[in-house]
Amino acid sequence: AKEYELRQYETTKWVSTVIRGETQKEALRQGFWKLFHYIQGKNEKEMKIDMTVPVMCLIKSGCTDFKISFFVPYEHQDSPPQPTESDVFIEERKAAAIFVRSFGGFASPEKYTEEAEALARILRNRGQPFHEDFFYTAGYDSPFKLFNRHNEVWYFKK
Numbered sequence: 371a372k373e374y375e376l377r378q379y380e381t382t383k384w385v386s387t388v389i390r391g392e393t394q395k396e397a398l399r400q401g402f403w404k405l406f407h408y409i410q411g412k413n414e415k416e417m418k419i420d421m422t423v424p425v426m427c428l429i430k431s432g433c434t435d436f437k438i439s440f441f442v443p444y445e446h447q448d449s450p451p452q453p454t455e456s457d458v459f460i461e462e463r464k465a466a467a468i469f470v471r472s473f474g475g476f477a478s479p480e481k482y483t484e485e486a487e488a489l490a491r492i493l494r495n496r497g498q499p500f501h502e503d504f505f506y507t508a509g510y511d512s513p514f515k516l517f518n519r520h521n522e523v524w525y526f527k528k
Contacts, residue, residue, distance in 0.1 A: 373492050374471045376527065381465045383447050384426070385409075386439040387458045394436055394479035398427055401438025408458050409440065413451035419443060424508035424522065429482070431503050467527040469493055469500055470508075477521040482507040486523040499528035 387404045389397035402425060409419040420443050428437035442450045442460070450460050471489040475481070486505045493500050508522040 374469050374489055377468050377470055379463075379466055379468060381462060383442040383450055383460055383462050384439040385442055385450065385453065385458060386437050386461050387455075388435050388437045390435045392434070392436070394427065394429070394482075397436035398425075398438060401427070401436065404455065404458055405438060405440045408453050408455070412455060412458075413453055415451040417451050419446060419451070423510045425510075427482075427507045427509075429486070429505050429507060469498065469525045469527060470522050472520060472522050474519050474521070476519065477507070477509060482521070482523055485521075486525070489523055489525060493525065500525040501528060 385405055385408055387401050389401045392400065405425075406421075409421060411418050413419075422441040422443055424441070426437075426439040426441075428439070439461075453459060469489060471485055471492075473481070473485050486507075489505075490500075490502060502525070504526075506524040508524060510520040510522075
């Protein structure tokens with residue numbers, strides 16, 4: 371479908387942190403820097419790790435906790451260095467089928483919500499079962515990239 375795609379992802383590891391009680395924009399900023407410090411060597415091996423995309427943010431209905439995540443590069447998937455900050459952790463996400471809607475431009479929290487609502491509406495209209503109580507935002511570009519930006523919202527298939 372041109373409004374969305376269904377992707378199959380394998381089991382992968384991500385480095386994540388949860389920011390509580392902030393706006394989505396502020397949580398993303400704080401979470402990004404915590405994870406950036408991890409990849410810059412704030413880990414048990416003091417190892418620098420390449421920056422990856424997307425930068426993910428878990429949005430749960432009616433919740434002010436935001437989980438921010440970076441994908442652990444393939445060469446570190448088997449044994450990622452453990453974070454040294456207590457609120458940064460490695461998580462394994464199980465293989466899943468995910469409905470994805472892509473859009474361009476600079477993505478604000480409002481734009482992510484608008485796109486997620488549009489995707490949810492399309493999936494409901496098509497009778498596609500999905501987990502409606504949460505979605506992920508995925509940002510692929512540096513804030514310095516001005517054109518041809520790529521953003522996504524993800525709903526997990528039931």
